[in-house]
Amino acid sequence: MADYLARLEEEMRRPPLHGWLRPQAIRADGSEVEVRLPFRPEFAGGTDPVFIHGGIVAALCDLTAHAAAACAAGTPVPTVTLGVDYLRAAPGVDLRAVGILRKLGRTLARVDVEIFAGDRLVALSRNTFAIPEERP
Template identity: 85%
Template sequence: MPDYLARLQEEMRRPPLHRWLGPEAVRADGSEVEVRLPFRPEFAGGVEPVFVHGGIIATLCDLTGHAAAACAVGRSVPTVTLGVDYLRPAPGVDLRAVGSLRRLGRSLARVDVEIFAADKLVALSRTTFAIPEERP
């Protein structure tokens, strides 16, 4: 049986961007992952009140969706499409992202991501990833 949490932890460490962002693996199985993003002042898109920049939220959607697809497939998968719906401003607190694999085909994977701030849903994402053929 694959160790999905170990795979998620690897996905959170591997890309150089992640070293700057600091996402943390929380849980993973074959169809869902959870990632925590500790808030930092550099993530602010506004002050008075402080809220998280939409670009940070979109990045969290992409990396969480990618992690869910990569855990299911067992290897890295490139993003094909990324759509984000912002439902409300995310206050300057830690974010929690839950990525759910909705469909895994031969060439594409579809993942939905929910972003929470202080247990309130702040954004939704639907992302598609390509599943490249493995080369010998």
């Protein structure tokens, strides 16, 4: 049986960008992952009131979706498409991302992501990843 949480933790450490963002692995199974992004002042896109820059939200969508696909495929997978719908401004609080694997095919994986600030849904994302021909 695969250790999905260990794989998710590895995905949160590996890319150099994650060293700056500092996402935290919360939970993972074969079809869903959860990631927490603690708020830091440098994430602000506005200061009166404080809200998180949309680029930070998009990065969280991409890294969460990638983690869900990589955990299921057992290997890193390159992003093919990333689409983000911003539903409301994300206030300056910790964000929680849930990545839901919708399909793991032979050549592509599809993942949806929900981004929450507290209990409020602030963004949705639909993502596609290429599955390498050779995988473990």
